Amino acid sequence: MTTALTIEADPYILPLPGPDSPVVMDRWISPGNTHPNSRYSDDIWSMGPLTDNPGTSIHKINWRSCPATLRSEFRRIVWVLINGELRPTYVQERGFQNRARDGVISMRDNIVQWMKFARWLDRQGVSQLSDCTIEHWKAYAAENTSGCTRDYTRTVLCWLSDLSAFDQLSISPCGATRPPWEDEGIDDYLPAETAEAGGENKTEPLDPTVIGPVLTWSIRLVEDFSEDILAAWAERRSMHARVKATPSTRGGLAAVKIYLQPLVDSGAPLPATVSRLHGVTLAHHYVAAVTGASWNQVHFFASRRGLRELTARRPGPSPLQVPVTGQVEGRPWREFMDYEETPILVRHLATAAAIVILYLTGMRPQEAQSLRSGCCPDPEANPDGSTPRHLIRSHHYKNVRDSDGHHVSAGEERAVPWVAITPVVNAIRVLERIVPEGELLFSSTHHDVVARRKHHGALKRSSLGRRVEALVSWINQEAIAQGLPTQQVPEDPHGNLGLSRLRRTLAWHIARRPGGLVALAIQYGHMRTALDARTSTGYGSRARRGFHGELDVETALAAAQTAARLRDATAAGEKISGPAARRALIGATSIPGFEGALTTPKAAAKFLARDGLILFDNPDAFLICAFKRDTALCDPDPGATAPNQFACQLGCGNAVRTDSHAQSAREHADRLDTKAALVPQPLGDRFRLTADRFRALADAHDSAAQSAEEAIA
Structure with missing residues (x-):
């Protein structure tokens, strides 16, 4: 039997947690992490205490998805996975995994596989891990890796092997049996080698006819339309604040009647908005702000006169009193800025800025997600009067590990900054006007432009991906409305505009299409010069x-x-x-x-x-x-x-x-x-x-x- 003396003699052995034990031990929580820590007895465990990357979602472990008969054993081993370290001898034997402790994403993927295995064992009538036989392991491996690639199958089998390895790090092991491929060799359990070259990046670059108009419209939004959009956004927020602070008065109700009754009587369109509950309805906040009335008074008048149904039949705009300065083809791009359209335009403006930054720097999405206001200061002029390039200082995350080889979720600041050309600087400046000083440029809270709900960290890749697709739809509608059908974005032959495709596309076009169609907005020669300044910036001198x-x-x-x-x-x-x-x-x-x-x-x-x-x-x-x-x-x-x-x-x-x-x-x-x-x-x-x-x-x-x-x- 393992004792406290055993724990002292073997630092890899962990004690049994109690019902109130924290899911993540203090030693693994970074000083700046403020995410709440779950308790061992909770049905849902949060991985937040291990998550310091602002672009990563807070993953959770739901124990209700684990069969009740096996739940206590798997709960104990998962806790050891979260808080333990594999023995160096075990890591050394497995040459394909050279670390004792993984990051939170790998932990999540590992746990997902363990949960699948638990459910499979439950269907086979296995109620404790010690009853899992070699035949069970072989059957599960055959059923659940069929059709998978060789590399993915290897990864899954390694995760399954970890089940018994981490079980042995508990002071009271569950008796998880060792998979047969650990003794027989893993090769016989893997599909045959294919002729494909290993390590090839199979991400398809965006078609030139797609990235050309996407980049053109993104830069147009940032450089030509942003002043109008941000001015309208400031005015809308000011109007909204006034309405919130306005009490109901007799004069307010009279002002609502004076404003709306002539529109009703003349058959003119009524200022409309789209409600999730009611569809097209009267823009209550806009009318209240214009008339100086309270929201309740507008609602009272609209309900009494049946204006919700009338507005649905006669929807109209909600013009703001801000000047329009942006132009398309030498003419104003809007007759007026609209109160109800403004949040949509702010969202598209931020998405356009993200595309400009990601595409014209070659950043990975998680690197862009960690950018903060102030990351790209204006450089001081050189003694000869020339101005140095703008530099972006921020964090990177890929393969960042501490001195013990453990993954660092918070990443680290890049030793060499990114070089920013003018469109990128402009995009950063736009985002700095949307978020507070020092905040993440893609803060989830501040890019929730209406509700401002308290979300964790930066916009996630899934959210940014959906926003890119929404921007493409808007571009196509706007191109038609502006009489520019040739500037629409066609469908890409390889699917949606995934964020990872932007980085691949930049490399592809710089290498293969200098001065090509993509240079509608940026002269690629200048882009490559900025990226190839390896001698002056040292960007290419690092091992990675x-x-x-x-x-x-x-x-x-x-x-x-x-x-x-x-x-x-x-x-x-x-x-x-x-x-x-x-x-x-x-x-x-x-x-x-x-x-x-x-x-x-x-x-x-x-x-x-x-x-x-x-x-x-x-x-x-x-x-x-x-x-x-x-x-x-x-x-x-x-x-x-x-x-x-x-x-x-x-x-x-x-x-x-x-x-x-x-x-x-x-x-x-x-x-x-x-x-x-x-x-x-x-x-x-x-x-x-x-x-x-x-x-x-x-x-x-x-x-x-x-x-x-x-x-x-």
Whole structure:
């Protein structure tokens, strides 16, 4: 029997908790955590004391979902999971999990699997863990991992193994049996390996036709409409406060009658709002604020005259007395700001700011969720009068651990800040006007713009995802209303605009579409320059490469595809020209040795480091760049592994063209000539000069083109 002496001799053994014992022991609660701690006997346990990340929901364990016969045993082991640490010997044996204690999200996922197992055991008539046999383990593993990927199956089986491992850390173990894969080896319980490369990011980037208008409208909301929206929001809140403080007087009721009766008698629309209970009804708060009456007096008058039904038949706007300064295509975007529309616009404005920040910095969603007011101060001018870039200082969370290797829910401040270009700074400034000083920029409480309910932390990813979809719907309605149907957002072929897709899309487009459709709002050359300032910011000098690692993977994959296309084109008989033709063909033939391996930042960086052999397609310049730093005319940074494709120069020694490039250049020249005939002469002359330049490039290719065999000889 295990005794108190055993606990003292073995620090990994935990005592039995009592009914009033806290679910989370004090040692695991950070000093700033104020979430209430549940008691062991509670039916619902909160994981709040372990949650310091503002972007993470407060997860709960509901013991009513665990079978009554097994509840006491599983409750004891879950408590040990929350408060215990796996023995180093056990961790070392399991090379695929190199930590003794996980974060709250992993704990939650683990507990979910244990609960499923408990319910399955209950259906098999097993009422205590010591009666679970090897046959039970095998049957459960076969039934509940069928159709799962190999990696996910491995994770599930490891979580199940933890059940017996944590049980052994209790002073009074339940006797949970050891799964057979712990003794026989896990490989026989996993599905077969597939040909897919491990570690590949399968998140699909957003289509250019989708991200273009989304980004354009988001920046438009932030930079052109925000003053109007925030002014209307301030006026609405002021009116609402006045109504709340206004008592009922005889003059107030008379003012309501003077305001509403002429509208009723003339058949004019009535100021309307949409109520969850009553649908379209009279805007009581608006009418009360305009007339100086109390809300009760408006309600009394409306009820007596049947205005709820009348308003549903004749709904009208609720104009605010604030100026409209924002414009679309040179005209005001609103005739007036509307009292009832304002909360919706504030919500869309905040969502637009989130898109701008997430997309144009490459932040992970949880990193953006932790941003606070004041995170991006205006920099002081340099002695020479130049102004440094704005820097964003905040926390990151991925793989943040303390000296004992334990996950740190609160994350840590990044040693190197993000670089913020102007649209990002503008978005932060807008959010700083919505939330109080020092508050989270995406505070759940302050972005609940009407009720201001006391929510935990920042808006969660699910909420932000729904808000993005709502913004897209609003953009499409607004584009039609503004007579701009070409600026609608089409459906993306891969589904909803998930937040994780924004980060992937930025890397994809910077690597593959410099100066492309996405540059409707931002010139990508400037964006890449800001992100690639590795020497000055040290952003890429850390072991964990962050967004640059993702950018390197996309760049490497794009270069590999360019090389494969060149190899296929020359094999099909296309000719090649340019000072770097021979080098490009050598680079193209080396690609098969790398195919399937360019899925990690480390592999991508190694591939891109082969100076002179990496090929970058530049469709805007109608060429391939066989990038070599010493001969590049695009002024690459020292140590750069990719060209500044937006600064491609004629006469560069890295240029390569094929017959397809020459044909595309001629087709583009023809399009420019067509445009030249439709515009004023000075602009038309410039179009014609550019067209002649592209035809000259195509002619030069034709005169110098060689077959692949001739070029490489």
